[in-house]
Amino acid sequence: PRHLLDFTEWTPERLTALLDNAETMGQVLDRPVKKVPALQGLTVCTAFFENSTRTRVSFELAARRMSADVVSFAAGASSLSKGESLRDTVEVLTAYKVDAYIVRHPASGAAHLVARYSGKPVINAGDGRRAHPTQALLDAYTIRQEYGSLEGKTVAIIGDIRHSRVARSNAELLPKLGAKVVLCGPATLLPVDLAALPGVTLSTDPKEAVRGAHAVMALRLQQERMSGGYLASLQEYAATYQVNDALLAEAESGAIVLHPGPMNRDLEISSDVADGGQSRILRQVENGQAVRMSVLYHLLVGRE
């Protein structure tokens, strides 16, 4: 595929090649000089219409580590505030000879529009509640790093599934790599349509959800996307669904703990677990850079 918008067009073989290549990129990042010439002469634009820390910084570093020029477009400081449209904005950037776009946008489908308006390769860095494919890839990479393979593994994802592009992308990706996914949350935050995906089951019972799980992922309660009616109270949510020591004790012995970030500490995850020995949360962050280097390389240079 020319773009990474979601995983619809991606075969298990290509996805595995991406993860294998990320290991090579990780070796580059372990060197004293963390730079290769792979993208020399190419210009990558990070076009962020919604805030980000991890995705934006790691993509910019990933592109620079491969010697690309990087232009960072921040919506808040742009002429969008004067009423300029997304289409006109993308056409302006493309006129400056941008070779590829990395797009985050609050609207589902916005990355597809940038692909259409620009005619250039686009990587979706999170669109609304629809997809965040590089987050799911770095999650898969982190689980694979731990267990050697996703085959036969069970991943429980607990939290605000309804508003989560991370949950959707993991539910698409992990079964393609041989894992089972259990999505868990209160019924109001658990869209039933996701049960139609192969390898995915839903549960409103967190203890049932983590039983047999090799990885337990907590998701942020996206209060900015909840305009009312989804939760009776945050305290009640935490009492039942918080990923804490008691819940982790119900998972497979030694199960790893993931969170895409940013975290609401002591709401969807206890600080003890987030900072504990089974947590791989900072490992996820670290792996994000190597995985994003691999995606950029795959789309802009080739698949070897």
Ligand code: CP
């Ligand atoms: N996980 C994630 O996408 O984090 P940022 O919003 O900080 O990029």
